[in-house]
Amino acid sequence: MTYPFLKGHGTENDFVLLPDHDGSVHGDLSADRVRALCDRRAGIGGDGVLRVIRTTAIEAGRGQDAEWFMDYHNHDGSLSEMCGNGIRVFARHLVEEGLADGSAPIPVGTRDGVKVLTLSDGPDGLVTADLGTPTVLGATEVSVPGHTWTAQHVDMGNPHAVAFVDDLDDAGPLLEAPAHDPAVYPAGVNVEFVLRRGPRHVAMRVHERGSGETRSCGTGACAVMVATALADGAPRGTAYTIDLPGGTLSITWTQDDRVLMTGPALIVARGTTAL
Structure with missing residues (x-):
């Protein structure tokens, strides 16, 4: 059996997209198939898979006030509640395929509820994702060989541990969680290592559960912004610049307690596969 796919990325956090609007192509998308698609040598390659399916066609989406559901699977085949870069790519795909009107905000269902995406009018390809209210859960600890840090536990619909470091290289090769x-x-955690670069400006590396170190993590960048703003005592509405290996995101924690993330989202290829 062959079936269509697309490839997209947001700040080089890359995904295989699988159109499956009524759920008849992939059924219960297996972990084996996800791993085969994400394999960078024998497959298409990606940090995860985004199945494009209507909310009415998947149990996790039923009852959500959105037409489309982002069925997100990590590189290793495991499920995840949310993906900040992925949902921007998802919205870009919906608009390019005429499945959503990009002139208005687009609601998208996820395992963390409905998120709202807004596409910019300009040629820069920027998409803003409203990722909702963060949950700050106190201090914890993370470590790699030779280093241990206190970390801020922030939940953005998925769990994060944010550690401030003196040098991003101190995190090591991040070949293991x-x-x-x-x-x-x-259920595991996404771990962010953060270096200050200036006022309201930080750089980060991230190890994502189920995917390893990635070039970017959207929800991770949001968790970093929240932790940094709290450490700075910054007023709500302050915009932060977050540099990642794959690009830059702009993030604001609003007066009404919502985190808005703005960054690029591109579809770069399409085809059919029998993986």
């Missing part, structure tokens, strides 16, 4: 408290993060 940083050590963390399994009682705090029983």
